[in-house]
Amino acid sequence: MDTTPISSGKLRGLMKLADASGRFKMMAIDQRGSMVTKLAEVLGIEKTDVKYSDVASLKTLITRILAPNATAVLTDPIYGHPYSVTEIPRDVALLLAYEESGYVSEGVSENERLSNPIDNWTIEKAQRAGADAIKLLAYYHPDASKVTLQHQQDFVRHVGDECEKQDLPFLLELVSYALEGTTKSVEFAKQKPDLVIRSVQEFTDPSYKVDILKLEFPADLKYTSDYKDSAFYEGDSAYDLSDVRDICQKLDATSTLPWVILSAGVDIEEFIENVKLATAAGASGFLCGRAIWKDAVQFYPDNAAVTQFLENEATTNFHNANTAAENALPWFEHQHFGGVENIQLAKQSENWHQEY
Amino acid sequence: MDTTPISSGKLRGLMKLADASGRFKMMAIDQRGSMVTKLAEVLGIEKTDVKYSDVASLKTLITRILAPNATAVLTDPIYGHPYSVTEIPRDVALLLAYEESGYVSEGVSENERLSNPIDNWTIEKAQRAGADAIKLLAYYHPDASKVTLQHQQDFVRHVGDECEKQDLPFLLELVSYALEGTTKSVEFAKQKPDLVIRSVQEFTDPSYKVDILKLEFPADLKYTSDYKDSAFYEGDSAYDLSDVRDICQKLDATSTLPWVILSAGVDIEEFIENVKLATAAGASGFLCGRAIWKDAVQFYPDNAAVTQFLENEATTNFHNANTAAENALPWFEHQHFGGVENIQLAKQSENWHQEY
Numbered sequence A, B: 001m002d003t004t005p006i007s008s009g010k011l012r013g014l015m016k017l018a019d020a021s022g023r024f025k026m027m028a029i030d031q032r033g034s035m036v037t038k039l040a041e042v043l044g045i046e047k048t049d050v051k052y053s054d055v056a057s058l059k060t061l062i063t064r065i066l067a068p069n070a071t072a073v074l075t076d077p078i079y080g081h082p083y084s085v086t087e088i089p090r091d092v093a094l095l096l097a098y099e100e101s102g103y104v105s106e107g108v109s110e111n112e113r114l115s116n117p118i119d120n121w122t123i124e125k126a127q128r129a130g131a132d133a134i135k136l137l138a139y140y141h142p143d144a145s146k147v148t149l150q151h152q153q154d155f156v157r158h159v160g161d162e163c164e165k166q167d168l169p170f171l172l173e174l175v176s177y178a179l180e181g182t183t184k185s186v187e188f189a190k191q192k193p194d195l196v197i198r199s200v201q202e203f204t205d206p207s208y209k210v211d212i213l214k215l216e217f218p219a220d221l222k223y224t225s226d227y228k229d230s231a232f233y234e235g236d237s238a239y240d241l242s243d244v245r246d247i248c249q250k251l252d253a254t255s256t257l258p259w260v261i262l263s264a265g266v267d268i269e270e271f272i273e274n275v276k277l278a279t280a281a282g283a284s285g286f287l288c289g290r291a292i293w294k295d296a297v298q299f300y301p302d303n304a305a306v307t308q309f310l311e312n313e314a315t316t317n318f319h320n321a322n323t324a325a326e327n328a329l330p331w332f333e334h335q336h337f338g339g340v341e342n343i344q345l346a347k348q349s350e351n352w353h354q355e356y
Helices: A008-017 A033-043 A052-069 A081-087 A123-128 A146-166 A186-203 A241-254 A268-281 A290-299 A303-327 B008-017 B033-043 B052-069 B081-087 B123-128 B146-166 B186-203 B241-254 B268-281 B290-299 B303-327
Strands: A024-028 A072-075 A093-097 A133-139 A170-175 A212-215 A259-262 A285-288 B024-028 B072-075 B093-097 B133-139 B170-175 B212-215 B259-262 B285-288
Touching (some): A008 A093, A024 A052, A024 A303, A052 A072, A052 A081, A072 A081, A123 B123, A146 A170, A241 A268, A259 A268, A268 A303, A285 A290, A290 A303, B024 B303, B033 B052, B033 B290, B052 B290, B072 B081, B146 B170, B170 B186, B268 B285, B285 B290, B285 B303
Parallel strands (some): A024 A285, A072 A093, A093 A133, A133 A170, A259 A285, B024 B072, B024 B285, B212 B259
16 A cells, blocks of 8 residues: 655644544634624623633633543634643643634625635744644635635645645645525535535645545434434434435545544534544544533633533533544544554655755 | 743643643653764674664664653654654653754864754754754853853854744753863862852853753762762762752752753662752752663664563663652742743733734
């Protein structure tokens, strides 16, 4: 088997992101837009009236209590990093988000989504600040306009180039969206496998220099007939469980890179099913935020109640997700690397330090 | 108390180098010159006939077996890093040496020592390759010629500036030497406290931008009367144990930075005494190489025998050193930081990510 040699910085970074057995059990607390929206709702105020310090201190609390369960914590450099960095244990890796929260549609159809970088933030800064890897969220719909596709592809390629320059692992998160109608529908559930798989086809191209893909579950269990007795079932089915298993297998066969599953705000029960199905098909773990901790936000600003939720329900959620991920494929066992015994440092030689 | 705010990269780096309680239990395997000399002796060949692959593979074996006991591993980018990087566990930090092994005396008295960088190696490369911190060994004798002092001071300042630029912790190792005679004498033992303490006075100046000092034990227990029944006693005393305790206290009072103790090739029994005395006086742990593993080298190239020694005696040595360091002062409790509750991220604000 032809495996890919790996550069030193990416190798150390990948080792740090996963547990010692190579499985990713990562927590996301880089939410900005969605957290502001939720805090506005909870506090009964306008989004523009949500204070920086509210977001920063809630993130600090979540990070402090939950980070010890994670192999890595993904946070953002605006609200998250400056106040939470001291809360991330030494043996939990640090992932920093590169993209500005949300999306814009300037110059394209109002249903299309363009991602952009955070102002005055660079991958070189992230590395100096202690990041072990970079995460980029790119919205992607393979049937969007050429202008939109080009913009998103160029953006991903830029981050891939910069990560290569700094020798940091590049974790690319792909999020699909509906060009018409809503993602919360049986119609979109039917489209989703195709959208996720075609996006993976695009971004596994070596020119993007991605190291790990962070993917949506490629189907929607809310519209899967076998879950009709679950709390999350929406009453209309796009497929059955055997179809979903096939879709996960097809995704895994398409992904020439290790991949992890994201939670996109679903409830924990559904997320655990996602993790089980994804890892059974070959996923290497998860990078999960809201499914674990979102129900804590409703108690804000009662920090004692937030803390109690985080120490109890949220911690249990995390443990359950970790257990579900025990079946994940270690990243170095992915065909891209071909097993721990085949991991090969790029340019390994007596002259490595000169040529690096 | 006036404490010093700390930048993000240095903060994460220091957290990774120490254990969760802030104590440094670090292993050095960055020896080059001394390892080549020893291998030549063991193999009965000339130093110039020692192969690169012998040094690299011995370092790999030592790193594989002993690194799991360490909070951080210091290796070199020539023989060490390219072949050992996969052997350093995810939760063990990586320190990379910056200086060329040994010293030169070109243009100065033949007894004086000038340190130099490794060719084609930079601190920016070290960071990209995954280093969590940089170590520089500088030979220093405060009574050396002006030219020598200036060269060494300029070199340290250069590394301090580069580490600040990359926001990596800078660990400075100071090693004294004899301008006349030998370091293995009661005369030198008498000079040593003064040499070590005056060197610390120099390099704690903020202009050098050092984060942690790696120091010789500031006295020599081979010449300490209370150890006359030990295997390492040399038969002539420069001081007694109470003097040695005072010297350690004086060193600690002089060091305005956290400091750790080095082993300089002494036997493990003596090193354990050094660690106990240094940590009782306020040291934050150790960075120890040969005292732990040097006796493994004599078995090379019998890798089974090397392995057996490393898994047994050397592992026990490491455990004993770790136990002796349980009494160390956590780095964040040093007066420089003023306690964990006073750790303050530099430029912490809503605009941190823009100003960083």
